[in-house]
Amino acid sequence: MAQYVVGHAERVRAIEAELERLPGLFLAGNAYSGIGISDCARTGRAAAERALALLAR
Numbered sequence: 001m002a003q004y005v006v007g008h009a010e011r012v013r014a015i016e017a018e019l020e021r022l023p024g025l026f027l028a029g030n031a032y033s034g035i036g037i038s039d040c041a042r043t044g045r046a047a048a049e050r051a052l053a054l055l056a057r
């Protein structure tokens with residue numbers, strides 16, 4: 001289970017910026033924006049929606 005340290009939000013923003021350059025790579029799970037099951041479901045759903053949107057293009 002992820003243990004966030006100081007600077008986590010900034011690192012996640014940097015990762016998200018890098019993802020803009022890597023179409024087809026989607027991240028989800030407790031390492032990014034919340035460790036609870038509901039957070040993981042939220043990021044999983046968002047990643048799936050981004051993947052579907054890419055496939056639809």
Ligand SMILES: Cc1cc2nc3c(=O)[nH]c(=O)nc-3n(C[C@H](O)[C@H](O)[C@H](O)COP(=O)(O)OP(=O)(O)OC[C@H]3O[C@@H](n4cnc5c(N)ncnc54)[C@H](O)[C@@H]3O)c2cc1C
Pocket residue numbers: 001028029030031035036037038040
């Ligand atoms: C003891 C404990 C109690 C908890 N209790 C609660 C609670 O009461 N309520 C709550 O909201 N949250 C709780 N949590 C937190 C929550 O369960 C986790 O944060 C959440 O399940 C993490 O989901 P995830 O999808 O990010 O990771 P995971 O559920 O760990 O899923 C990662 C998956 O990737 C697989 N995997 C790993 N490496 C590879 C690889 N190289 N190739 C292929 N597959 C791989 C693993 O087998 C696993 O299936 C608890 C966590 C723990 C440890």
